Amino acid sequence: MTTKAANSLERVLAVLEVFSEERLEWTSEELMERLGYSRPTLYRYLKTLKEAGFLTSTPNVGFTLGPKVVEMDYLMRKSDRLILDGSAQLKGLTERYSCTALLVRWYGDRLLCIDSESSMRNPLTSFPRGRPMPLGPGAIARSIMAFLPRRNLVPLIECVIGELQQVGLGANIEEILDHLKKVKRAGVAVAYGEVTPGVVGIAAPIFDAGRSPVASVGVTIGGSLVDGALIAQIASDIKTVAHDLSLSLARGRL
Template identity: 50%
Template sequence: MIERKTSLEKVLAILNLFSEDKLTWTADEVVAATGYSRPALYRYVKIMKDAGLLVADSRFGFTLGPRIVELDYLLRRSDPLMVHGVPEIDSLAQCCPGNALLVRWYGSKILCVYSAHSGQGINTSYHRGRPMPLARGAIGRSILAYLPKARLAKLVKSRVDEFAAVGFGASEDEIISNFSRIRNDGFAVAYGEVTPGVVGIAAPVLDAKRSPVASVCVTVLGSQLEAGQIEEISAKVRQSAHNMHMRY
């Protein structure tokens, strides 16, 4: 039996075509990617243009529209994670060297939604809204460690090579064991996996059902860390994450 998509699903499928690798789409490209007829495509595009979700240009094709920016502004003011998380991240940046980040987990992606830095801030290529690596670094691990066992096992099985490439375990069992250790500790630490020479220390933000929704992270140059400082920073990161959990 062929499963038919609703009009809403077809509109969302067009939005989901846009990525960092491909920021503009022509009508021919959208038709080829979605299989929609051209009359149907233009019907959906008109709806999206009228809503401000798309901009159409005869020279460049379709790009995302200004309504996206407006929604982002509203999200910053309404999302409980942002409302309660921004002061926590600002506070972390004042007491820890390097960068403090709030990273949202949704679907199978993680992306930075807010960041602040001390006077010793580190240049990063993962700014607000850009998806971050899931299998590399402390942020992804702090979240994945709190997934239900069956879901974590399925994800690990599909990414064994990625975890192995950064030394997080050579087998599914070893990787799962390392995640159990992170869950017991309440935080994750990674050394130079996302940015060379930078240490990441992250703890998960949990919702009322104790499911991970985000991560709090501090990144600091390894050369600036002193003995015992990882333990000191991890305690502050865990406290900030806990404070958000209590308000989420």
């Protein structure tokens, strides 16, 4: 791919990136103002995305995400080895504990739940499948961050240091790094009410053939349902699940 083609692709993808939970609809005028594209360029990109099904438009409303996104989500569920192998593991966790179990992918600078199971009438999670999670607080984020190389980790900490300080991870970067080293040694992260009040989160990282984490498996459970011994038991089970899924992903890359 030529540099020009690569740049054009990045600019097309940038159109999709502006859609979020906070902003689900955009007019062409708003997109031009946000992205800084000329009218002919933007209209060309919008036409391409509409024809491919990634966007749809409604008169007097604007553009929203289109049906191709749903189609690709279906294909992902059918092909993602983490979902295929992890679904049974999540069910096993929810059969043993009254909890919500989640698989979360780490990509770019985002954490995204890709699958979940719950044995509770009202699942104890603020982030169902498809909703990005915060990078700072919570066991899921910590289980990923603790295993990142320092060169990648420090810039992340700098971006969310205020949130990490609020949940008591440390007063500065070095103290936060020390805390994350303890998480790495333990192989599992535990958080108390950091993302959802009254809920304990427990999570462990998942690796593929590489040394950096690509995902995390976690459990959220009501704080009133657990004590130290039960948290330790759940943590042990989650580490086992994470290890098994890591082996499965590594084998899939051979």
